[in-house]
Amino acid sequence: MSSTPTSSPANPQSPRPPFLPVPLSDSESTLISSLHLQYTPILSAPAPFPLPSFSSTITALLQHPERTGPLILRAEPLPPPVPPIPGSTELFKGWRPVEVSRRRLLPRVPERDGELIQTCVRYRRSNVGERGEGEMLVLTPELLESASIPYYHPDVQRLALIYTSSPLSTEDGAEAHGQIQIEVVLPPSAPSQVSSNSRLYRTCLHLLETTHKHSWGHLSGYRKRVRHDVLLPRAEYQDLYMRLKQRHKHHVSSWSLGTDPRKHVFEVKKAELDVAIAAFLMLLWKLDYPALGVPRAPLLVGENPEREERCEWSTWGRPEGGFVDLGCGNGLLVHILLQEGYEGYGIDLSPRKTWASFSPSTQAHLHAAAISPLSSPPVSPPLPPGAFLLGNHADELTPYVPLLATLHAASGWLVIPCCAYTFTARFTATSYRSRLGRSEVEQRMDEGGEGGGRVRAYLVWLEEMGRGLGWSVGLEALRMPSTRNWGLVGRRAVDGLEEDGEQLEIDGEGQEERGARRVVSREEGLLWAKEKLEEIRCSGGFQVREGKGHGHH
Structure with missing residues (x-):
């Protein structure tokens, strides 16, 4: 097509003229x-x-x-x-x-x-x-x-x-x-x-x-505020999401927590959110882990004949140690991944009403137990080596997910923050500048014209903490029905030091500590994780919740 002359931008502050059809x-x-x-x-x-x-x-x-x-x-x-x-x-x-x-x-x-x-x-x-x-x-x-x-x-x-x-x-x-x-x-x-x-x-x-x-x-020079599909291809994700939504339509359409029927639409949206996260994880694992030589059949074969069809993801890569959903809430995400042939389990403080609606084999992978990052082991059953850790709207546990991933030799992690917490208290800062140089969070949000605010500051802090533990951290605006849809992914722990060789100290309060060497290698990240855990243990800062789940939904 022939080129067209460029137009001069309008004043960005000018309101859009009325549409007069x-x-x-x-x-x-x-x-x-x-x-x-x-x-x-x-x-x-x-x-x-x-x-x-x-x-x-x-x-x-x-x-x-x-x-x-x-x-x-x-x-x-x-x-x-x-x-x-x-x-x-x-x-x-x-x-x-x-x-x-x-x-x-x-x-x-x-x-x-x-x-x-x-x-x-x-x-x-x-x-x-x-x-x-x-x-x-x-x-x-x-x-x-x-x-x-x-x-x-x-x-x-x-x-x-x-x-x-x-x-x-x-x-x-x-x-x-x-x-x-x-x-x-x-x-x-x-x-x-x-x-x-x-x-x-x-x-x-x-x-x-x-x-x-x-x-x-x-x-007027408008820029889209959020750029999706940075870590995964859009078309592949959408296709898998639609297939999973159809395969699990019974739970998506009839999901209920035994609440007022007027909340039914809200519960359906939460079920769709779990389908969206499952699709994201399956494709992320396909990209990050080697394909299987032998197809992996669904763990629930025989309980639902509709699930026994051979799907292309039966040979997709997956974490060697399975997945662990810390604060699994309603358990639907765990159920979906199990049905699609992935190994893993979920943990929450107390059983949810929805757990009883799943098959016995799904219920066997849902554990009611306290999650105490300061204990050894922090959860029961213990975190398997090579597991992929998930913290979806995990509140106080959110910053501990990458910390536990480092301490227990996990293969990766995903956190989708909701309420902002440091290791010991609420995260209250409304601005935070990474001390590891230009962060991906800052770059992505600047591209979309995002200003400051607590959400941005918290994401920058989490990213910096993950990188300081030796992880390569990516940011994705997840395609799911939620306003809290930012996901931070920890992948492929980094070996070696950065060029300027400065050490990092993370205090969780947004205070810069200058003049030290940055820690980015896996070994040094592990050392920092142990020191940080001991510091929190001595201060008595983390309190284990009792009687109420602290996971999503």
């Missing part, structure tokens, strides 16, 4: 003239942004159609057909095609909607005389005659999203750069007039407003 009910409002098809205008709106902003938005929406509606999971690019599909590149008076692409739309609920292939053609119009320049995207669903169009796609044969530049004024007197408009080719059986109460109109209204919002965001 105008329904169109007659063919005279059309902006395009097709040589073969009749286009019906649906609605238009003033565009307070120039053509380059619209063009950038179209590029982004072609790659990420899920931004236009919650029923779409993502798009997969497809190669153009050879030879081209007859009629896929339509001819319009005054417009020239500049780019042809195809994509496969994947539904978020595959049991309800199917996939759909679209041909996407971008057109350009030059600035000639009184006619301003413009750009247009025409989307054509590729359907067999007997196939029905999925619910997430409007029931049209073609949809055109158009931008034309011209000096206009909005109703509030603000100057607009041009106009955005949607026109469609209706199926033969559809009424010639599109009601503003119809689903088609509402869908087009949402698409036009999304285009308006994102185009203005591009003009």
Whole structure:
């Protein structure tokens, strides 16, 4: 596609101009003239942004159609057909095609909607005389005659999203750069007039407003605050999450803690969170550990025939010592991983009501016991060497997860913080600067324009502590239904010293201690962990909870 001029950013402090849609009910409002098809205008709106902003938005929406509606999971690019599909590149008076692409739309609920292939053609119009320049995207669903169009796609044969530049004024007197408009080719059986109460109109209204919002965001220099999928591929994670959600739909849809039925939706969300964490862990382990030579069958074979199918993850890598969920709460995450063939167990202070709903073999892997990091062993059963430790919303235990991982030769760890604690007290600092140089947490949050705050400060402190123990620490904004979705992953303990060779002392209070050598090797990290544990033991700072679980859910 030919290059477009860049647009000057708007003042970031300026509010987005109002979206002022105008329904169109007659063919005279059309902006395009097709040589073969009749286009019906649906609605238009003033565009307070120039053509380059619209063009950038179209590029982004072609790659990420899920931004236009919650029923779409993502798009997969497809190669153009050879030879081209007859009629896929339509001819319009005054417009020239500049780019042809195809994509496969994947539904978020595959049991309800199917996939759909679209041909996407971008057109350009030059600035000639009184006619301003413009750009247009025409989307054509590729359907067999007997196939029905999925619910997430409007029931049209073609949809055109158009931008034309011209000096206009909005109703509030603000100057607009041009106009955005949607026109469609209706199926033969559809009424010639599109009601503003119809689903088609509402869908087009949402698409036009999304285009308006994102185009203005591009003009004003908007940056996405959170960057996902840093540690794992997005598509692979989404596919596995959808499969696990379907395989464990009984627990996801009917999850209950014996509470008020009005809380049912909340409990379902928590069940989906456990499915999301399970998918993340399975892919992380696949990446970090060698594949199995012999497939690992689910531990619960025979209890649920639906689980006995051979899945591709039966040979995926996994921690040699299994997993240990410290503060396992409702036990669903443990149950899912066990059913999918992974070894491990969960521990919480007291049994939850939900544990009784699991099979006897799952219950055998859920242990009600106190977790005391200062004791030896800290938990019963003891932590196996090579285990992967998990602390999901583990509160006071959160900073102890990497510490215990170091002391007990774990192979890795994941913490998803909720309430912020140091080793001995609440974490109250609202700012914290890493003393190990530029941290990944600081870099990632600065990329998204995040300011300060306790969440950022706590993540920086946890990252610094993990690195000081000799771990390579990564940050991921987990794709799960929770506002507390930051995960810190400890992987592949680092050997060797950093170049400047300064030692690190971590006091948990955000105070810098200068002039010492940094500790990054596994051996020195282990030494620091032992010293820190003894310091906490002498101070009597950690108090074991009694009678109440301190894990998630």
